[in-house]
Amino acid sequence: MSRDFDKTIVTCAATGSVHTPTLSPHLPVTPEEIIEHTVEAAEAGASIVHVHARDPETGKPSSDVGLYRKMAKGIKDQCDAIFCPTTGGSVDRTVEEAAKVVSELEPEMATCNLGSMNFGLYPMARRIDEFKYDWERDYLEGTKDMIFANTFEDLEKLFPIMQEAGTRPELECYDVGHIYNLSQVFRDGFTDAPLRIQFVMGILGGIGTHPSDLVHMKNTADRLFDDKYSWSVMAGGRHEFPVCSLGVSLGGDARVGMEDNLYLAKGQIAETNAQLVEKMVRIIKDVCGKEIATPDEAREFLELKGQDKVNF
Numbered sequence: 001m002s003r004d005f006d007k008t009i010v011t012c013a014a015t016g017s018v019h020t021p022t023l024s025p026h027l028p029v030t031p032e033e034i035i036e037h038t039v040e041a042a043e044a045g046a047s048i049v050h051v052h053a054r055d056p057e058t059g060k061p062s063s064d065v066g067l068y069r070k071m072a073k074g075i076k077d078q079c080d081a082i083f084c085p086t087t088g089g090s091v092d093r094t095v096e097e098a099a100k101v102v103s104e105l106e107p108e109m110a111t112c113n114l115g116s117m118n119f120g121l122y123p124m125a126r127r128i129d130e131f132k133y134d135w136e137r138d139y140l141e142g143t144k145d146m147i148f149a150n151t152f153e154d155l156e157k158l159f160p161i162m163q164e165a166g167t168r169p170e171l172e173c174y175d176v177g178h179i180y181n182l183s184q185v186f187r188d189g190f191t192d193a194p195l196r197i198q199f200v201m202g203i204l205g206g207i208g209t210h211p212s213d214l215v216h217m218k219n220t221a222d223r224l225f226d227d228k229y230s231w232s233v234m235a236g237g238r239h240e241f242p243v244c245s246l247g248v249s250l251g252g253d254a255r256v257g258m259e260d261n262l263y264l265a266k267g268q269i270a271e272t273n274a275q276l277v278e279k280m281v282r283i284i285k286d287v288c289g290k291e292i293a294t295p296d297e298a299r300e301f302l303e304l305k306g307q308d309k310v311n312f
């Protein structure tokens with residue numbers, strides 16, 4: 001992939017649906033907390049903010065579009081970061097439920113997951129003796145017998161909804177097969193260039209976090225999509241910073257945040273998402289020698305419709 005744009009786009013994924021509140025007392029849960037974390041992350045250099053909703057009382061992942069609308073508005077009132085909600089984060093919702101955030105809010109970007117897979121969160125439950133909320137243990141342990149389903153039929157439903165809303169999909173590829181799945185739906189005309197891929201590394205059920213894993217993902221996408229795509233990378237847990245640093249060195253963009261990783265360093269829990277973004281920004285500037293893209297620079301590069309065309 002050739003890339004004229006030489007700045008790096010940082011995404012902050014502030015809360016997600018992988019971690020549960022007991023794993024970090026700092027995980028933002030209410031719309032107000034998520035807004036505060038993402039606005040601070042944007043001030044620290046994130047030009048895209050990726051958001052999941054959680055039940056404000058219990059912290060459980062939620063598909064309530066009202067919560068998404070509240071967060072989207074709150075973030076837009078305070079900063080110009082690109083709002084990119086999930087369409088797949090919670091494992092137990094249908095494609096129709098997940099797509100409502102797109103058809104109702106018409107955001108500039110939203111995620112789109114490219115394949116079905118195991119999604120094992122259950123090892124995290126072993127670290128905890130006592131959970132804060134009743135749902136957490138079952139939620140994590142239940143992933144031992146759970147399939148994260150994103151079938152071709154689901155994709156063929158989701159892409160037209162995105163197209164209709166003018167929302168650019170952020171194409172989540174958790175393994176090499178997902179890149180081939182994307183190639184199929186791209187050739188079938190369900191989504192257009194420029195493609196924006198997120199390489200998701202280190203989910204139990206997907207590809208690992210070894211440097212050669214990332215190089216293999218990139219080489220495969222280069223071969224299949226050449227200059228029709230750009231990419232960002234994220235990695236779970238302690239692999240976040242090493243893998244993102246490699247990704248930026250290879251010409252990609254980086255995603256950090258509490259959705260993927262709760263620690264700034266071994267034994268040092270992050271208190272805010274902005275701290276994770278600040279660390280990534282330092283690495284990008286000081287180690288990789290690159291500059292950080294502003295939200296408007298990211299919009300132009302990713303060919304987004306603009307903040308004035310969203311419905312929130």
Ligand code: KMH
Pocket residue numbers: 013016017018085086087088089111112113172200203259
């Ligand atoms: N939860 C991450 C592993 C999404 O939200 O649709 C990937 C993700 C996908 O962020």
Ligand code: ZN
Pocket residue numbers: 013016017050051052086089111259
């Ligand atoms: Zn997500």
